[in-house]
Amino acid sequence: MGKVNFVEIRSFWHIFRSFDRMWIFLILSLQAMIIIAWNGGTPSDIFDAGVFKKVLSIFITAAILKLGQAILDLIFGWKARRNMSFAVKLRYILKLICAAAWVVILPVTYAYTWENPTGLARTIKSWLGDGQNQPSLYILAIVIYMAPNIVASMLFLFPFMRRFLESSNVKVITIIMWWSQPRLFVGRGMHEGAFSLFKYTMFWVLLLATKLTVSFYIEIKPLVQPTIDIMREPIRTFQWHEFFPHGTNNIGVVISLWAPIILVYFMDTQIWYALFSTLIGGIYGAYRRLGEIRTLGMLRSRFESLPEAFNERLIPSDANKSKGLRAAFSSRPKASGDERQKEKRAARFAQMWNVIITSFREEDLIDNREMDLLLVPYCKDRELDIFQWPPFLLASKIPIALDMAADSGGKDRDLTKRIKSDPYFSFAIRECYASFKNIINTLVFGQREKDVLAQIFAVVDQHIEDETLIKDLNMRNLPALSKKFVELLELLQKNKEEDLGQVVILFQDMLEVVTRDIMEEQDQLGTLLESAHGANSRKHEGITPLDQQDQLFAKAIKFPVDESIAWTEKIKRLHLLLTVKESAMDVPTNLDARRRISFFANSLFMDMPNAPKVRNMLAFSILTPYYKEDVLFSLQNLEEPNEDGVSILFYLQKIYPDEWKNFLERVGCKNEEGLREDEELEEKLRLWASYRGQTLTRTVRGMMYYRKALELQAFLDMAEDDGISNSSLLWF
Template structure:
């Protein structure tokens, strides 16, 4: 179990402690080693024994400064050892003796080495020098806080400086050396700043952090200003004596802490909590920035309404007025509301495990809020004659020690009992049992301040208590409360009591079907008067079953008889008496519906006398008997009426609802809507109708005639043992014939439920678009629609979005017509997708290769002017296309067919060609070479436009060109200057493949020949070496100035050209596959659209 409240240890002492005897120069620590070396990790602040938690910050500082000055770290550890000895002189705490021994051993080892490395002659001088350097290096350098990280470092530096001064003063006192005045002045500044720079979660609320970005939001400022309105609050006298604290940003929660004794860290946490709640509702109420100078009253009321919803219900349920009294002066209303909300959050934040008992928190808050009202109203206590003060005072941690801890101790004792008596649930209370104590007005007997001798605080271990289930409760004795409303009893009969409505329905339906099948065999026979009278006997069976149900209720609630209220006991008794009465009334009135009854009816009529038959009497009895069920059915059909009636405190309505169910605080008025109930009802009506039709025609009716025949023919001899030797009509044979059918009749409901739930669930899932993407193959086929679906679901938009059938049966989200808007949408999706893939790599679910295959470019490449899909969708497309083009023989039918059947085939080819052009044009800067490239790409683009690429060019050597280009990409990835010659040769090789093997344009060849032969016609004889320039020889920019975009482009194109195996198994990890499929599938579900961040509800 969690502790009732966790105290956060101060990082440093607020005032210096008594000075220990520090080691003098050259002094050695001598002590016999009693344990082995425990290692240095034991001195981390996380492993210090719980009784020595105060020295944890000192050891943390020692570890922090050890690298810069080992001697100062040694002195810190020595001071920690002395302080530990003062805290526990006898080493009685758990693990303290071992800790001290290990720390002493380390001090003995480090004394001489650190002494040799000391700069000054004495430890006092060394500490003062280091303190000055630390202040200058880590505090003065960070005075201008720029961001959150700088502020965190500065906060830590102030805490460390305070601990260093504590050690410094202890060392100086041990050597009788006074501390320099400059250091004392510095320490005063540190202490002042340390009070301001406190740890925080989200909001830095100290005065030094007003310029941070989050504190400049108008809604945050409005909430902060409202909380700091402390005008008119009666501060404690000890607070008035501290003028230096009057202007340090005190707010309403500080006042509540001073008056009620809450923990400092709890106050800090709930201050941020309340500000964020108010700011969230405020910005949703007033989205325009120019209307946010003041906290909106409607926002304040909304937060208050949600916060106190359960408390007000609790007060109404118990018939008590709430303690939320507001002043008549309008200017004080906002302050009073904030005080009430702050008090509730402080109670909740410090309640620990009491949060599992929400009505217990309501009880505590009810009294503390009344005390708050009394203090602010200036009420006078009738007991003391002085102004009202909190019952538990405002001492430090008073709420934790005096309110939370006693209740927690009760929980702890009950939990200990559960470990020794696991099978006896009636002998110990859990959280729900303890919380149910506060569902009754009797909880106010606990008093305020709470009486320590109250029943609630007693456990069976108390010596003066009687035995646990004893009934002799004499006046004045205090007994263990036990469970209040329910005590679990483990029994096989729970399967019948928990599903009583289903069992009763099946039994009565079976009886009716047997009667109909026996008396005609068709459902229309029920309209026959005689058959209808027989069918009416099912109400007698229903009364008998209700009697059994009442008996089971009484048995299951027997162990809670001591603690349950009188009204609940009376209900159990009346239910039993009523059920028993109907078991008598219905058979008697039924007997008088027949003129010549047979069987049991004749016997009953003979007991009461042969009077005139009165069918209407039985009908009247049935109507009266069914009246409560008819009322329950009406309330079931109209759930809004049931909510109103169950939440009502009117006596007549309370009694009426009490008969159907005991009045409980939890669960009242919690019902589904009318449409949901209609769907639920129709599901079961159709299911049971199908089940009963099949059972009647296949199970019941075929057995009726054989049963009649068996009962008419007497059997004299039996080959087996006769189980019913005195039975008539061969009852043993009839039972053996019907028993398996009856068993199947009751059990096949599960089969029908499985069939209907599968069918309805499949239709509903299709309607809600659940499981639309179940495999990675389906993900690949629908990946093109993911960006639009992502923006449609998760990106807030003011446009109306279709829902219902129209959205459910649409094949894909509606795409935006604006090209720039589509690019934005694709960029948003790429950012989220890449974050998911990166997280997979960080969790080691995928390797680097899979990561590269799954990533999507963050933004559109303007030079390519195409959308780039992740490589795992395009993997192996280019190698396949190259092979098909090489083997095409000038026919493009197969390749065209493949492109049309697989859209990613086209995407891969287009991206590869565009990237190829972009890289070549980027690397080449020579004018002659550019002219050649322009001619080549013009010819290719012309063939693409005319759709004659395969037929117009010789594609047989296209794989050779691809191989050369892959080699070029590998050199570009290395990007080394010494590879320039190879790059030039690769360009010339590719040019030769294109012009000699792929293209056959005569004009292009003549142009190249003229470029190559230009110099030879100008110069006769031997041309100088510096004038012999071949194409691309001096026209390549290499190495390239690298950038992230360039590197990603080269890597991506290399993957497209080289990955020949299919990426169907990417990623391989099953968990990564599951997460990707779930994310993609969730985008197509019919779920609420994401609101804007400013419109989102807070998580709390």
């Protein structure tokens, strides 16, 4: 039905017309329950012939309500009559005529079901003439009246029949379907499956059965006997004004008694719906594994299982995956025993995770520091032989471990307890130690120095294996060693040739801290140092002369280093682990970034169909309505104040203060004035404002994310094992 330039008729009757089926059902159920409660009070009384005849009167009420519905349809569509086709107008008229006809037919046939009717039925029978009662006539009328509803129910229960009928062009079928609803052209033949409809039907059957049971025994039935007593005993003296002075059977008192109960009867359906939605939704959500990760704290605790979940859900596989209830309730996806396969899965997840984090930075939802804390190493560092988690999971672990080791007094109970309670504590310590060894061994190329370092690391590794590291070594000066190493990392980040002397001094200082303060009772190490310096036979008692130590590392340091992406990432990552002392529980701080990360992580644990290969996916197109809208704000629009003296740019800066700060950091400007110095920066400013103030601009960006996601998924589908690791740093 065309409604061009059509102004909708606004009325409170829309509440009844929009939910007509629910209103009709509740009214008919109320009538049936009152009849049953008035004639015995138990549901089994419906099998009594007299009670059953009275209950059948609900179809007369239904016909009257259908007539009201047809009248409302005609009223609400009156302004659109000029744009209606003839078929639509004919349908409205025939609906009204049929509804009016049934309002006459059903009461007449119902009157002839009784030998001695009372009330309205007696009046109708007297108008038409007394005759023999014919209950079968009323039953036949009901069957004919209910025939369209019976057919609609059959089509609802068997969706394949409805799909066939809606897609058919046979005239008879087209007319039948036209009577129920106008012909559909968009979405025609698209319906839910039979099992989904069964679950939906059972939900409402249980809800309404519970609601009607409670309403009958708690609301309706207890009022019947008091109502009978009130109607039997006339009240002649009223303390208040009598609203129905000429009414019989104390009708005013009865109305005041039943009115609140009727209101509660109609309204408590919402309460029952809320209860059943919560209960059924909770069970269904647990089965579908919805909302397993609701907070960032839960994300940290489950992050270890994200790589496996990502590959199980979003990477196509030829192997058959287990399905069903047991698989749905399993705590995590199946882990592969092949170490090479695990590395490949971790590299795939790192790809997807880092693209998400990078897009957050491009949208200015996070700053550079938060991005560094959230990024996962793209590929496994084979020199470390450990899996590297994002720094935000390991932040502040190393400073805490250093302080606990320094204050341990030779007892490792507290540190061991902390490591066992927090697995990421152990990951941080292992990674820092492995990275420390790797960086030291990479920078040192002198043979004497290598022998000394090898002996030092051998002693430490032996203590780690024997679990006597804190007991046998003096850890009070471990924070001093960490401070020297942090200074070395900062020089490595600069990587300038003029800092070579400082690097050598830092190596000598670290060796002094290790040999003089930490390994003060390691005689074997002292002997090795003496031989490395060419000294005479001299027992080392834990302190090596400083003039001998100065001879080491003088010409044995490879600096500056040949930089690579992996090397730069390793230095930056280790510097973060050693220097970030505050907890990263609030990373990211932006609420939208938190919501997106939680939604992505939670979706990986949902029960969803297996992902096909990109080449096998169905193509889809996206159409966005566009009519003379500004896609990008102009600088004039951004700076022009409104009647209150507030410009769009000023307003957006106050609404998104953190994102504005992140934007300035991303473009390398300290203030807004720096953005006016370059046309490219001005365009970035317009984009920043448009992404937050123009719906169409955000929509276009969201559509382009589809393309980026498909490109990444195609890359993960087609890349070989080595390709994922080698190309992962460069693909985007």
